[in-house]
Amino acid sequence: MTIFYKFEGKLYINITNGCPCKCVFCIRDNADSIKDNDSLWLEHEPSFEEITAAFDVFDKSGMTDAVFCGYGEPCVRADMIVRVAEYIKQHSDMRIRLNTNGLVKLIHRDFDINSFRGVIDSVSISLNAPDACRYNEVTRPSFGEKSFDVMLKFAEDMKQIVPTVGFTVVDIISEEEIQRCHALADSMGIPLRVRHYVTDNESYT
Ligand code: SF4
Incomplete structure (x- = not known):
C-alpha cells in the first residue's frame, strides 16, 4: 500500500x-499511479500508526518538502493531516504543503482550519475556474454551486493561518477564462499557477 512516494x-x-x-x-481517471510509483489506490485508509510507521522507514534522504x-x-481526513503533519514536524525539518480543493468546510463543517497553523507551511488550492458556474462544470463537486464561494473563503482565511497560499488552474479552460482567473487571484492577493493538462501519469501537481 503506497502511503508515501x-x-x-x-x-x-x-x-x-x-x-x-x-x-x-x-x-485518477487515466492512471493508477504517478511515474513509476506503485498504485496509489489504497486498500484501506491508513491509520495514524500505519502512516507514521511508513514515514519512519521511507528513504527520505535529500528530501526537504512533504506534500x-x-x-x-x-482534507477528507483533515484531522489526520494535522496529526501527521505534527509528527513530520517533530521528526524532520521538512516543509509541509497541502494540495487541496479548498472544500474542507463543506466536507467537515466543524473542522477548525486554525489547526493547520504551525504545521502546514503552504497550501495550494485548486481554483479551477473564474466563476461558480464554470467551477461546477470543471470540478463537479457533490455540494453544488455554493462550493466555489466556500473555496474562495477558505483561500482568504488561510492567508491568516499559513505563510504561503497559492491557487492553481489547469489549462483545460479557455485562455479568456484563465485571464479571468488571474484577475480574481490578483484581487485576492494570491498567486496563481497555471498547470498544463496531462493525460498520462508523468505529472499531476
Ligand atoms: S479534487 Fe478533483 S483532481 Fe483532486 S482528487 Fe478530487 S476529483 Fe481528482
Missing part, C-alpha cells in the same frame, strides 16, 4: 482516495 524530489503523502469532486482533468496530495482529497 517520491515525486520530483518531494515526499508525497497519500492518506485517502476519498473526494467529493469529479474534476474533468483528474488523473499532502495523493489519489484523493487529503
